[in-house]
Amino acid sequence: MSADIDIDHVTIRFGDFVAVKDVSLKIAGGEFFSILGPSGCGKTTILRTISGFLEPTLGAVRIGGKDMSGVGPNKRPTALIFQNLALFPLMNVADNIAYGLRVRGVPAKQRRRKADELLSLVALPGTGDKKINELSGGQKQRVAIARALAVEPQVLLLDEPLSALDLRLRQHMRTELRAIQRRVGVTFIYITHDQGEALTMSDRVAVMNQGVVEQVGDGRTIYDQPATPFVASFVGENNGVSGRVRTLADGFAEIETPLGLIRGRDGGDLAPGAVATLFIRPERLRPEAEGVKAQVTATAFEGHQTHVQLVAADGHKLTMSLGRDLGAHLLTPGMEIAVGFAPADAVVLAQAPR
Amino acid sequence: MSNAFTAYLIFFGPLAVVLVFVLAAMAERRRAGAAAEPDFFARNGWPVAIFLIVAVGVWMLVMIVLPALYMVDYSFHPKLPPSQRGGPRDIYTLANYRYFLFGSPTDTSQWNSTHLYAFWITIFVSVLITIVNFAVCYPLAYFMAQVARPAAVTRLMLMLVVPYWINEILRAFAFRVLFGTGGVINEILIGAGLIHDRIDFLGLDVALYAGLTYAYVLIMMFPLYNAIESLDRNQIEAARDLGAPWWRIHAEIVLPHAKPGVASGATLVFMLCAGALAAPLILGGPKTLWFTPIVYDRFFQAFNWPQGAAYALVLLMACMAFVLIVMRLFKVSLSEIAR
Numbered sequence: 135m136s137a138d139i140d141i142d143h144v145t146i147r148f149g150d151f152v153a154v155k156d157v158s159l160k161i162a163g164g165e166f167f168s169i170l171g172p173s174g175c176g177k178t179t180i181l182r183t184i185s186g187f188l189e190p191t192l193g194a195v196r197i198g199g200k201d202m203s204g205v206g207p208n209k210r211p212t213a214l215i216f217q218n219l220a221l222f223p224l225m226n227v228a229d230n231i232a233y234g235l236r237v238r239g240v241p242a243k244q245r246r247r248k249a250d251e252l253l254s255l256v257a258l259p260g261t262g263d264k265k266i267n268e269l270s271g272g273q274k275q276r277v278a279i280a281r282a283l284a285v286e287p288q289v290l291l292l293d294e295p296l297s298a299l300d301l302r303l304r305q306h307m308r309t310e311l312r313a314i315q316r317r318v319g320v321t322f323i324y325i326t327h328d329q330g331e332a333l334t335m336s337d338r339v340a341v342m343n344q345g346v347v348e349q350v351g352d353g354r355t356i357y358d359q360p361a362t363p364f365v366a367s368f369v370g371e372n373n374g375v376s377g378r379v380r381t382l383a384d385g386f387a388e389i390e391t392p393l394g395l396i397r398g399r400d401g402g403d404l405a406p407g408a409v410a411t412l413f414i415r416p417e418r419l420r421p422e423a424e425g426v427k428a429q430v431t432a433t434a435f436e437g438h439q440t441h442v443q444l445v446a447a448d449g450h451k452l453t454m455s456l457g458r459d460l461g462a463h464l465l466t467p468g469m470e471i472a473v474g475f476a477p478a479d480a481v482v483l484a485q486a487p488r
Numbered sequence: 489m490s491n492a493f494t495a496y497l498i499f500f501g502p503l504a505v506v507l508v509f510v511l512a513a514m515a516e517r518r519r520a521g522a523a524a525e526p527d528f529f530a531r532n533g534w535p536v537a538i539f540l541i542v543a544v545g546v547w548m549l550v551m552i553v554l555p556a557l558y559m560v561d562y563s564f565h566p567k568l569p570p571s572q573r574g575g576p577r578d579i580y581t582l583a584n585y586r587y588f589l590f591g592s593p594t595d596t597s598q599w600n601s602t603h604l605y606a607f608w609i610t611i612f613v614s615v616l617i618t619i620v621n622f623a624v625c626y627p628l629a630y631f632m633a634q635v636a637r638p639a640a641v642t643r644l645m646l647m648l649v650v651p652y653w654i655n656e657i658l659r660a661f662a663f664r665v666l667f668g669t670g671g672v673i674n675e676i677l678i679g680a681g682l683i684h685d686r687i688d689f690l691g692l693d694v695a696l697y698a699g700l701t702y703a704y705v706l707i708m709m710f711p712l713y714n715a716i717e718s719l720d721r722n723q724i725e726a727a728r729d730l731g732a733p734w735w736r737i738h739a740e741i742v743l744p745h746a747k748p749g750v751a752s753g754a755t756l757v758f759m760l761c762a763g764a765l766a767a768p769l770i771l772g773g774p775k776t777l778w779f780t781p782i783v784y785d786r787f788f789q790a791f792n793w794p795q796g797a798a799y800a801l802v803l804l805m806a807c808m809a810f811v812l813i814v815m816r817l818f819k820v821s822l823s824e825i826a827r
Contacts, residue, residue, distance in 0.1 A: 185729060186729075187725060187729075206728070207725070207728050207729045208728050208730070208732060209731075213729060213730070214725075214726070214729045216725070216726060217722075218720070218722055220720060220722035220723045220725070220726040221726075222723060222727075222741065224744050224745065233727065233730055233732075233740075234730035234731050237727075237730060237731045237732045237733075237736055238731060281730070282730075285730055285731060
C-alpha cells in the first residue's frame with residue numbers, strides 16, 4: 135500500500151534559474167514526511183517532480199524502487215492534493231471522489247460505494263450528493279483528501295493544503311490528517327512553510343532554503359540541534375548573536391561578541407578565529423544575577439508565557455520567554471536586568487559557507 | 489397600419505418610452521424614501537441618467553423594435569403600388585408565406601422546392617460550418633488559454649486579428665482568386681501533379697463554405713478562449729494526476745467548464761452564417777443555393793418588399809428556433825451565453 139521514495143541527486147532548472155540544487159532524500163514507506171521552507175525555496179518544485187508534472191534536469195526520482203523518468207502524472211502511484219484543492223465544481227461530492235475510479239473504468243455502483251466509504255473515513259458521511267460550493271472550507275479539505283485516497287495511491291503528496299483554513303480549523307485538521315495517515319498507512323509527503331504543521335504532524339522534516347536541503351531529522355532534532363544558521367532562525371524563535379570563535383573545548387565553543395564572551399555547544403565546522411553565530415531560544419534565556427546586561431523595552435503577556443523584549447548594552451535586541459511562575463510580572467519596561475543561559479542550551483554555528 | 493400612423497409611432501414612440509423610464513425612476517425614488525439607497529438619478533447624476541434613458545429608449549425602439557415590427561407588418565401585406573397602399577386592397581394576408589412554401593400566392597398543390605431546398609441547405613451548411621469552426625478553434629483556444637506563454641498569446645492574437653482589418657468584400661474576392669479555376673490552389677495541385685483537370689471549387693461551393701468558415705473564426709475564437717482561460721489550471725492537473733488521459737480531461741473537465749463559451753460562440757457563428765450575404769453573393773457559383781441571396785432578390789430584383797420581409801422573418805424564426813432547441817439540448821441558459 136505504501137512505497138518508499140528515493141530522490142537521488144535531483145537538480146531542477148528553469149532556464150538559468152536553479153530551483154532545486156542537487157537534493158537527495160530517502161523517504162521510507164508509510165512515513166509522514168514534511169518539507170519545510172519559505173516560499174520560493176523549491177519545495178513545491180520537488181513535489182511536482184515526485185508527482186510527475188516536472189522532470190528533473192539531473193538526477194532521478196524512484197518510487198518503490200522504480201525509476202519514474204518518463205512516467206506521466208496519470209501513470210504514477212502518487213496522488214496530489216493541491217494548495218487550492220482543485221475540486222471539480224461541476225461535479226457533486228461523490229463524483230469528485232470517484233473521478234479517479236471513473237477514469238479507471240470502475241462501474242458506477244462500485245464507485246459510489248467506495249466514495250461513501252471514503253466519506254466515512256474523512257468524517258463526512260452522507261454528503262455524497264452535495265455540491266462542492268455547499269461545503270465549508272474544512273469539508274472541502276476532507277473531500278480533497280478522499281478524492282486523492284480513492285485511487286489508492288502509494289504516496290500522497292500534499293501542497294500546503296491547510297493554508298486557506300482559519301487557525302482553529304488548521305490545528306484541528308493537523309490532528310485529523312495525522313490520524314488519517316495512520317489509518318491508511320500511505321506515505322505522506324507534506325509541503326509547508328508553517329513550522330508548527332511540520333513539527334506536530336511529521337515523522338521527519340526536511341528544511342529547505344534556496345533550493346537546498348539544509349537539514350533532515352525529526353522535529354525535536356531540528357528544533358534542539360539545528361545544523362545551520364538558517365534552520366536555527368527559520369524553525370521556531372531564536373536569538374542570534376554573532377562573533378568570532380575564541381576557544382573550542384569539550385564540545386563547547388566560546389565566542390567573542392558585542393555582548394561579551396559567551397559559550398554554547400559546538401555546532402560543528404568551527405575553527406578558532408572563524409565567524410560564528412550563537413543561537414539561544416527565548417525560552418532558554420533566564421534573568422540572572424550575573425550575565426548580559428540588558429534593558430526591558432516591552433513585555434507581552436500570552437497566558438502560558440510572557441515574551442520580554444530586551445535591548446542589550448550595544449543595542450542588540452533579544453527576546454526572552456518566561457513561564458508564569460518565573461516572575462515575568464515583576465518586569466516592567468525600562469528596568470535594567472541581567473540575563474543568562476546554560477551553555478548546553480545554546481548552539482554555536484559556523485556562518486554558512488555559501 | 490397606415491403610413492401616417494407609422495410616422496406618429498416613429499416620432500412619439502421613443503418619447504413615450506423615455507417618459508415611462510423617467511416615471512419609473514421617479515417612482516423608485518418615491519418608494520425608497522430619503523433614507524434609503526440613492527435612486528437612479530442620484531446614483532448617476534441628472535445628465536448621465538437622462539442620457540442613459542434617452543439612449544436606451546431610442547436605441548431599443550428605433551433601432552431594434554420598430555424596424556422589426558415594421559417588417560412583420562409588411563410581411564402580411566400584399567405587394568401594392570404606393571397609390572393603393574392603405575386602400576381597400578391593402579388587407580392582411582398570408583400570401584407571402586404561402587409563396588415561400590408553394591411557389592404561388594394562391595395555388596397550394598406544389599411545393600416551392602427551389603426556395604425550400606435553399607432554405608434547408610442554408611440551415612444545414614450553417615450547422616456544419618459552426619461545427620467545423622468549433623473543431624478548428626477549440627485546440628487553438630485551449631493552447632492559447634492554458635498552454636502558451638503570455639508573449640506567445642499576444643502574438644497569436646495579433647495574427648488572428650490583423651487579417652480581419654481587410655474588409656469583407658476584399659477578403660471574399662481574395663478567396664475567389666484563391667479558389668478560382670485559374671487560382672492559386674488549382675495551380676499548386678496541377679504543379680504538384682496531384683490533379684490533371686482543374687477543379688471548379690466555386691461551382692462546387694467549396695470556396696463559399698471555406699470563405700464562410702474563415703469569416704467567423706474570430707467570433708468562435710474569443711468566447712471559447714475566454715471560457716477556457718477562466719478554468720483553474722489545477723483542475724486540469726488534478727484530473728491528470730487522478731489518472732485521466734488527455735481526451736477525458738477535455739471531455740469531462742475543460743468542455744463542461746467552457747460550455748457557455750461554446751454555446752455563445754456557436755450561436756453567433758450559426759446566426760451570422762445563416763444570415764451572411766456578401767460571401768454567398770461573391771463566392772457562390774452560378775448554381776449555388778443560399779437563402780439570403782434569395783431574400784435579397786425578393787427585395788431588389790422582384791421589388792416585392794412584403795415577400796422579402798416574409799422570407800427574412802422565416803429565416804429569423806428558423807434560426808431562433810434552432811438556437812433555442814440546441815440550448816435546451818445542451819442545458820445552457822441565455823444568461824450563461826451572454827456572460
